[in-house]
Amino acid sequence: MFEISVPNDLNSLDDLFVQLEQFASSVTLGEKTRYHLLLICEELFVNFTSHASAAEGRFDVHLDHQPEGLLLTVLTDGVAFNPLEAKRPDIDADIDDRPIGGLGLHFVRRLTDYATYHRDDSRNVLKLRIP
Numbered sequence: 001m002f003e004i005s006v007p008n009d010l011n012s013l014d015d016l017f018v019q020l021e022q023f024a025s026s027v028t029l030g031e032k033t034r035y036h037l038l039l040i041c042e043e044l045f046v047n048f049t050s051h052a053s054a055a056e057g058r059f060d061v062h063l064d065h066q067p068e069g070l071l072l073t074v075l076t077d078g079v080a081f082n083p084l085e086a087k088r089p090d091i092d093a094d095i096d097d098r099p100i101g102g103l104g105l106h107f108v109r110r111l112t113d114y115a116t117y118h119r120d121d122s123r124n125v126l127k128l129r130i131p
Contacts, residue, residue: 002026004061006045008053008077016045016059027065036111036130037063037070043108044074044083044126052081052124069113069131076124082117083108083126 004019006012020041024034045059053059057077064071083105109115114129 002063004063006059008049008057008059010046010049012059013042013045016041016061020061023063029065029070033070033130037072040072040108040111040128040130041074043105047083047105048074048076048078048081048124052076052078069129072112072128072130074124074126074128075120077122078124080119081124084115084117 002023004016004023006016006019017038020038023029024037029037041061048059053076058075060075062073062075064073108128111130112128113131114127116127118125
């Protein structure tokens with residue numbers, strides 16, 4: 001198990017990426033899985049930090065490389081925010097008719113084959129698996 005913890009602050013995104021890259025190198029992730037991990041974590045970090053973060057809170061990531069895929073657990077301090085319930089974008093609509101935003105969580109759903117969410121006291125807990 002590899003653990004990462006950064007402040008709930010958009011300025012911490014670079015530090016999150018550095019630590020994710022350290023993990024990817026330590027378990028020799030394939031390039032596709034590494035890219036999916038970085039994209040998923042960026043989208044979740046930005047969404048949780050923008051919509052649900054608590055001042056002085058943390059964004060924690062636990063990573064477990066398993067035979068069936070990479071298990072990713074994200075724990076954040078703040079108000080309840082279940083990204084799995086976010087409105088799905090109309091990807092068939094004309095690009096000019098689509099509202100800005102919403103595609104990031106769509107990518108998270110598409111790049112994972114398992115996802116659960118629950119609250120643990122004052123923390124959001126999201127578990128995902130990247131196949």
